[in-house]
Amino acid sequence: MRIVEAARELSDLSYAVKQGGQKVALVPTMGALHEGHRSLIHMAQQHAEFVIVSIFVNRLQFNNEVDFETYPVTLEDDIAICRSSGVSALYMPSSRSMYPESFSTSVEVSGLTARFEGASRPGHFSGVTTVVTKLLTASAPDIAIFGQKDFQQFAVLRKLVDDLDIPTEMMMAPTIREEDGLALSSRNVRLSAESRQLAVLISQGLFHSLSLFQSGIRATQELIEAARQTCIGEIEIDYIAIVDPQRLESVSEAHVGDVLLFAGTIDGIRLIDNIIFCA
Incomplete structure (x- = not known):
């Protein structure tokens, strides 16, 4: 498994893989990986030969500073899970590389983001759509996999890709649950x-x-x-x-x-x- 930290390196890698005739799938995550993430990786492997997992805790999508500060970080375990799951490349950009001091752009989808999570968490979806646009731009995947648990997020990102003519097929994987029914999170x-x-x-x-x-x-x-x-x-x-x-x-x-x-x-x-x- 190759670990990548720079967007340009990821872009070059994806281009070389696609030039070789292989499909590329992206599984965006914020780390703290669990069996739900494994299911996303497995689904990606069913549709593409080369699977990229990204790990980036995106401050822009947190409207609650405490939620951001307490979000679990388990990088060593995450890397081990990706290796054992047969991930092709792991993209782990730094906050500084994703959002340098000069960064001043945001990507927004109107309408779908006004309700539910968008109403309860102001700025959340702007952070999501901005970071996912950057991830899709860097990795240029044929397919991107997201979980059903974040259904509104998937609908928003599907609209983003459609409106901006991004040539990535969006796929949604079913929610994985504990034995008692609790959705993995x-x-x-x-x-x-x-x-x-x-x-x-x-x-x-x-x-x-x-x-x-x-x-x-x-x-x-x-x-x-x-x-x-x-x-x-x-x-x-x-x-x-x-x-x-x-x-x-x-x-x-x-x-x-x-x-x-x-x-x-x-x-x-x-x-x-x-x-x-x-x-």
């Missing part, structure tokens, strides 16, 4: 034992709503309330919404393919999750 390590037990209520609420949908209930208010009642009183709920997967607009009646979004806070730790309604 790098932030889970910050949960106390008691908070960890409460966090399971999130997925329980989502899957309860899914079971009602599969039994024939389509009214979104009823489906949302089912998820809310599972968590109410235990978790500080930010939002629960059912949206169409393209425009992320709330719907009055749920259909197959619509998405149930959840965001809430437990002991100051923000957790998000979602399910896609299926038959």
Whole structure:
């Protein structure tokens, strides 16, 4: 596995690989890798011969300084996971190289970023779209893999790539969960034992709503309330919404393919999750 720190070196590497007839896939991460990230890498390997994983804790997408300062950093473990997973190249740029003092550009997607995470975390998506644009520019991947857990992020980045004619195919990998249903997240390590037990209520609420949908209930208010009642009183709920997967607009009646979004806070730790309604 090759470790790369400079954008120009990554660009030259990707170009050489593609000149040799191989496809390049990018898996962007902020480190603190877990089995969910392994699943992204595995999916990338199914679609490309050369897989690049990037690790960069992007300060621009944190609207909470405490969240940034406490974000877990496990570089040695991350490198070991990438090696054992058969990653071709690991891109680990420094903050200074990504955002030098002269840096003054931001990339923004309007509309999709105004709701949900965008409303609750001002500036978050601007940071995401800016850093991902830089990563895509440096690596020029044929494919980029993102997780379903950050569904709104995926929708925003899909729109970014489409609007800017970036020749990268965006792929979404299913959410990986613990045995009890909790969605894997790098932030889970910050949960106390008691908070960890409460966090399971999130997925329980989502899957309860899914079971009602599969039994024939389509009214979104009823489906949302089912998820809310599972968590109410235990978790500080930010939002629960059912949206169409393209425009992320709330719907009055749920259909197959619509998405149930959840965001809430437990002991100051923000957790998000979602399910896609299926038959």
